[in-house]
Amino acid sequence: MSKQHEPRVLGHADEADGIEEYDNPLPDWWLGLFWLTIIWGGFYAVHYHFWGNRSQEGEFIAEMQAADERWPEQAQAAIQFAMSDAAVTSGEAVYQQNCFPCHGVNLEGGIGPAFDDDEWIHGGTADDVLRIIREGVLTKGMVAWEGILSPEQINDVTAYIVARNMDATGRTLDSYLASSGMDAEPAEADTVTVAPASDSQGSQSEPED
Amino acid sequence: MEPNSVAADSSRSAPAVTPNYDDGIVKMFFTATVIWGIVGMLVGVIIALQLAWWPANLNLPWTSFGRLRPLHTNAVIFAFAGNVCFTGIYHSMQRLLKTRMFNDTLSRIHFWGWQLIIVSAAVSLPMGLTQGKEYAELIWPIDVAVTLIWVAFAINFFGTIAIRKVQHLYVAIWFYMSFVLTIAVLHIVNSLAIPATLLRSYPIYAGLTDGLVQWWYGHNAVGFFLTTPFLGLMYYYLPRAAERPVFSYRLSIIHFWALVFLYIWAGPHHLLYSALPDWAQTLGMVFSVILIAPSWGGMLNGLLTLKGAWDRVRTDPILKMMVVAVSFYGMSTFEGPMMSIRAVNGLAHYTNWVIGHVHSGALGWVGMMSFGMLYWLAPRLFNRPLAYPKWVSHHFWLATIGIVIYTVAMWAAGLMEGLQWRAINDAGQLVNPIFLDITARLQPFMLLRLLGGGMYLVGAIMMGINFWQTVNGPERPEEADALPQAA
Ligand code: HEM
Ligand code: HEM
Numbered sequence: 001m002s003k004q005h006e007p008r009v010l011g012h013a014d015e016a017d018g019i020e021e022y023d024n025p026l027p028d029w030w031l032g033l034f035w036l037t038i039i040w041g042g043f044y045a046v047h048y049h050f051w052g053n054r055s056q057e058g059e060f061i062a063e064m065q066a067a068d069e070r071w072p073e074q075a076q077a078a079i080q081f082a083m084s085d086a087a088v089t090s091g092e093a094v095y096q097q098n099c100f101p102c103h104g105v106n107l108e109g110g111i112g113p114a115f116d117d118d119e120w121i122h123g124g125t126a127d128d129v130l131r132i133i134r135e136g137v138l139t140k141g142m143v144a145w146e147g148i149l150s151p152e153q154i155n156d157v158t159a160y161i162v163a164r165n166m167d168a169t170g171r172t173l174d175s176y177l178a179s180s181g182m183d184a185e186p187a188e189a190d191t192v193t194v195a196p197a198s199d200s201q202g203s204q205s206e207p208e209d
Numbered sequence: 210m211e212p213n214s215v216a217a218d219s220s221r222s223a224p225a226v227t228p229n230y231d232d233g234i235v236k237m238f239f240t241a242t243v244i245w246g247i248v249g250m251l252v253g254v255i256i257a258l259q260l261a262w263w264p265a266n267l268n269l270p271w272t273s274f275g276r277l278r279p280l281h282t283n284a285v286i287f288a289f290a291g292n293v294c295f296t297g298i299y300h301s302m303q304r305l306l307k308t309r310m311f312n313d314t315l316s317r318i319h320f321w322g323w324q325l326i327i328v329s330a331a332v333s334l335p336m337g338l339t340q341g342k343e344y345a346e347l348i349w350p351i352d353v354a355v356t357l358i359w360v361a362f363a364i365n366f367f368g369t370i371a372i373r374k375v376q377h378l379y380v381a382i383w384f385y386m387s388f389v390l391t392i393a394v395l396h397i398v399n400s401l402a403i404p405a406t407l408l409r410s411y412p413i414y415a416g417l418t419d420g421l422v423q424w425w426y427g428h429n430a431v432g433f434f435l436t437t438p439f440l441g442l443m444y445y446y447l448p449r450a451a452e453r454p455v456f457s458y459r460l461s462i463i464h465f466w467a468l469v470f471l472y473i474w475a476g477p478h479h480l481l482y483s484a485l486p487d488w489a490q491t492l493g494m495v496f497s498v499i500l501i502a503p504s505w506g507g508m509l510n511g512l513l514t515l516k517g518a519w520d521r522v523r524t525d526p527i528l529k530m531m532v533v534a535v536s537f538y539g540m541s542t543f544e545g546p547m548m549s550i551r552a553v554n555g556l557a558h559y560t561n562w563v564i565g566h567v568h569s570g571a572l573g574w575v576g577m578m579s580f581g582m583l584y585w586l587a588p589r590l591f592n593r594p595l596a597y598p599k600w601v602s603h604h605f606w607l608a609t610i611g612i613v614i615y616t617v618a619m620w621a622a623g624l625m626e627g628l629q630w631r632a633i634n635d636a637g638q639l640v641n642p643i644f645l646d647i648t649a650r651l652q653p654f655m656l657l658r659l660l661g662g663g664m665y666l667v668g669a670i671m672m673g674i675n676f677w678q679t680v681n682g683p684e685r686p687e688e689a690d691a692l693p694q695a696a
Contacts, residue, residue, distance in 0.1 A: 010458055016379035017304040019445070020454035026463060030509060034467070034502035041495035048491055055487050071637035098643065148642035 081126040083159050083173060091160030094153045098145070107164050112142060115161050116168040126176040129158050228374070231309050234316040235300040235590060241324055242292035242583065243673050248331075249284030250666045256281055257662045261655035271335040279346045280334045285571065286344065286434060288327045293579040294438040295323070295362075298385050300586060301445040302369060305379045311368030315361050322358035326351060338408055342423050344430050345399050349410040352400040359396065363389050380461040384441030387469050391433040399426035417484050425476035432472035435570065439578050440468075440507045446582045447531050448514055451521065456513035464506025471500050478549035481558065490551070497549035504542030511535035526601040530581035533609055537573025541566060556631075561654070562623025565616045572612045572665055580604065580672060587676055594688055596678030600671050607668035614661030622654035 008023040048054050096105070102112035113121055122132050133154050136144030145154060162176050259265040259274045266273045299316065303309060310316050329351050333339075339346040347355070366389050370382070399422055402410040414422050448455050455461065477485055477493025512535055515522055522528045544566050548557050557563060584601050588594050595601065629647045632640035641647050 009454055012377050012379070012458075015307075015375040015377040017301070017307075017445075017449075019379065019448045021380075021458040021461075022454050022456055024457035024459070024513075026457070026460055027509065030460070030502060030506065033505070034499075037499045037501055041499050045491050045495055049488065056482060056490070067637060145642075147637075148639055150636060150638060 081130055081158060081177070082155060083126075083162065087156040087159035088163045090153075091156035091158070091163075094149065094157040095160050098149070099157065102141075107161070107168075112140075115165055118169050118171075124176070125178060126158055126162055129161055130154060133158060228303070228307055229309055230303045231299070231313055231316065232590060234310065234313070234320060235296055235586075237320050238292050238296040238299060239583065239586065239590060241320070242289065242296050242579070243676055245284060245288035245292055245327060246579070247666070247669050247673050249281060249289045250662070250669050252277055252281040252284055254659065254662050254666050257655070257659045261652060261659050270337060276335050276337055279339060279343075280331060282344060283330050283334065283346065284327070286430070287330070290435055290439075290575050290579070291323065293575075293582070294388065294434075294442070295319070296586070297442040297446065297582055298366070298438070300590070301381060301442070302366070302385065305382060305445065306369060306373035306375060308369060308372055308374050311365050311372060315365035315368075319358060319362045319365060322354065322361065326354050326358065329354075340400075340402070340410065340412070342399070342412075342426075344427055345396075345423070348408055349400070349402055349404050350407065352396070352402075356393075356397060356400075359389075359393050363393060379444070380455070380458075380465065381441040381444040383465055384437045384444065387465075388433055388438040388441070391429060391437075391469070391473075395426045395429050395433065399423060420480060420483070421477070421485060421489070424479040425473075428476040428479060429472060431570070432468075432475075435575050436472075436504075437469065439575055442582055443507070443511050443531070443535065443578060446585055447511055447535075450525075450527050450531065450581070450585045451515050451518040453514050453516075453518050456510050456516070460506050460510050464503045464510070467503035467506070468500070471496050471503060475500060475549070478545075478554065481549075481551055481554040494549045494551060498546045501543060501546045505539055508535050508539035508542070511538075526605045527581050527584050529605050530577045530584070530608075533605075533612075534574050534577035534581060537569050537577065537612070541570040541574060544569070556627040557623060560623035560627045561619045561651070562627065565619025565623060568619065569612065569616045572608070572615060576612075576665070577608065580608065580669075583672070583676075587679055591680050593679055594685075595675060596682045596685075597675050600675050604668040604671050604675075607664045607671075611661040611664030611668065615658050615665070616661075618654045618657035618661065622651050625654075626651060 009020045010023055011020075013020045095103075102110055103115060104110045107115040109115070113119070118124070120128065122128055122137070132142065133149075134144065134146040136142045138144065149157070162173070165171065166173065166176075255265065256274055256277050259277070270276065299310065326347075330347055333348060333351065334346060338348050340348060345352075366385070370378070370386075401413045403413060404410045412419055444455065444461065474496040475493050477489050478497045479493075481490050481494065483490075511531070515528065515532065518528065522532055547553055548562070548566060557566075584595070626647050629641045629650075630644075634640050
């Protein structure tokens with residue numbers, strides 16, 4: 001093995017089961033890459049934490065602010081429930097695309113509670129239904145649909161559920177709107193839940209099939 | 210003895226004084242490797258099938274994905290890769306140190322203890338007995354057994370180094386040492402738990418601390434179980450198979466120390482955008498990026514060692530396997546640091562991209578390095594030429610094409626789901642609000658992965674048959690000439 005450019009071998013072979021090792025220097029580009037990443041690493045850390053004063057939380061806040069600026073009405077939009085035939089029709093489409101896997105094709109329930117009866121775990125007014133659709137019941141697996149469905153879609157699917165519930169139970173439209181006056185004040189969330197929920201606590205645990 | 214002959218076969222010119230090596234233990238680990246390799250990959254193919262076609266869960270708790278997945282990871286990492294390392298270490302260290310193992314009984318305790326641990330894992334995991342920490346699922350009694358067996362191995366290993374007949378410790382031995390030491394520390398620290406019953410225990414860490422310790426362990430399981438021992442194997446078997454000197458001794462020293470120092474800090478790249486404090490996330494990210502060069506040092510030393518043997522690489526499937534292994538090592542150690550960058554990880558995390566990354570390292574680097582080593586070793590260990598030499602080449606192509614199909618499918622799937630999860634339309638709504646819709650779109654990629662993984666498995670089974678026939682097959686007339694010089 002005598003080539004022209006053969007670099008020096010170290011001569012350890014008899015101590016390494018015959019494996020020789022060359023005395024080659026570190027490749028320049030390899031060493032350069034190593035230094036480059038080290039310098040970049042120091043620079044990045046200082047930049048992130050000091051010069052740029054960045055943080056995970058800051059990133060989140062900035063992203064939310066940008067979204068609020070881009071879609072301002074959405075950030076505020078409190079949905080006023082509005083019932084109409086058009087709303088029911090379009091609501092049916094929303095329901096049959098998103099809600100039926102848990103609540104049943106005919107609103108008969110399943111994984112989630114039924115809408116063809118008089119029992120409402122979280123309150124039985126249109127505003128209650130709207131609120132649950134928007135905010136979800138995360139502990140029980142109900143999705144918060146705000147941000148997934150548009151405000152109109154949430155209104156329409158509520159209209160669809162109300163209309164079908166009227167058919168099934170014979171309630172009047174007014175009875176769904178009854179409490180609407182009650183939560184004219186912005187923090188409507190708690191006021192509505194307390195009253196109607198108490199009598200249906202028992203059925204809360206397991207909606208039968 | 211032979212100052213100028215380069216990586217020549219030393220045993221040929223070292224006559225009567227050949228030490229009395231313990232090759233029996235090597236044969237035992239060799240056999241276990243092949244069996245567990247096939248089992249682990251078979252379970253991999255089964256869970257790949259389950260992800261593509263859910264009825265394969267069989268509607269039984271014991272065969273459901275959630276229980277078979279940890280069986281797969283434990284089988285391929287600790288049973289397959291573990292036994293590969295032990296095979297290579299017991300074979301090469303005796304030769305590198307010119308001495309028999311320190312204590313034959315310890316070798317046997319190590320072997321049987323380890324196989325028993327694997328069997329108990331294979332029973333307990335499908336039963337649903339788990340600690341729920343990835344790659345550290347085994348329940349506490351098995352954890353204790355692992356510790357005891359590892360200590361037996363460590364005594365035997367360092368004992369052998371103590372009684373060595375050479376001064377110089379070859380680079381492969383350093384890598385083995387980092388494996389033996391670091392795995393002991395990682396396993397013990399991460400597994401600390403208070404037993405409640407025989408089958409249940411509570412970790413001594415809580416919440417975020419538990420998470421951080423877990424991924425310090427998890428990442429270094431990759432680093433010190435799937436990387437450093439395999440680099441050690443590469444440093445022995447690649448120059449032996451290529452019959453070429455190692456490219457650079459200096460590079461091997463620098464990249465060894467840089468690698469073992471840096472790896473230990475990189476765990477937080479598994480916890481980016483979590484409750485982990487920002488500074489710790491930065492630490493993990495920066496150390497991961499700095500890991501590129503030290504990792505590539507290993508790849509370079511492998512590839513440049515083959516320089517001058519390229520004509521043989523073209524014809525010798527064993528060298529081809531090693532080239533592919535080292536190339537995938539370089540690829541996945543570039544991909545990993547990129548995935549450690551916050552912005553990239555925000556996209557890649559939770560997606561199949563991570564699965565693609567895992568298997569380019571696991572199938573490409575770990576698997577191919579193992580196959581190359583086993584094929585080189587088999588005729589030397591069992592003193593008979595391979596029964597079906599051509600099959601080695603078939604195996605090489607099946608595995609290589611299989612890896613490419615597997616990883617490309619997972620990259621595509623990962624990018625697709627990552628982008629679809631976050632896509633927002635002009636109205637500020639999610640474009641794909643139903644998570645399940647995106648999941649359902651993954652099916653073609655899941656089927657492709659099944660195909661790629663299936664090809665990989667077929668290759669491994671062919672290897673198993675080849676070895677079986679090599680050891681047990683009838684004597685072949687051409688045998689005498691075909692045998693390589695004893696190792
Ligand atoms: C025939 C070959 C193989 C197939 C078909 C296969 C298939 C799979 C599948 C389907 C998963 C679960 C992915 C998921 O949860 O989405 C998985 C996970 C995993 N496999 Fe494999 N595998 C194979 C070989 C290997 C080998 C040889 C190794 C290691 C040496 C390995 C290491 C892993 C690891 C570490 C994970 C967990 C990844 C994570 O949690 O991110 N696999 N494999
Ligand atoms: C410098 C080298 C490497 C770096 C910096 C690195 C980095 C990473 C990163 C950032 C992830 C994704 C974590 C997440 O988002 O969940 C990951 C996952 C993973 N990598 Fe690597 N990687 C490297 C090399 C390797 C190699 C060579 C292998 C295999 C032999 C490997 C095996 C894995 C495994 C098994 C996981 C999945 C862990 C889990 O269960 O979630 N990595 N790696």
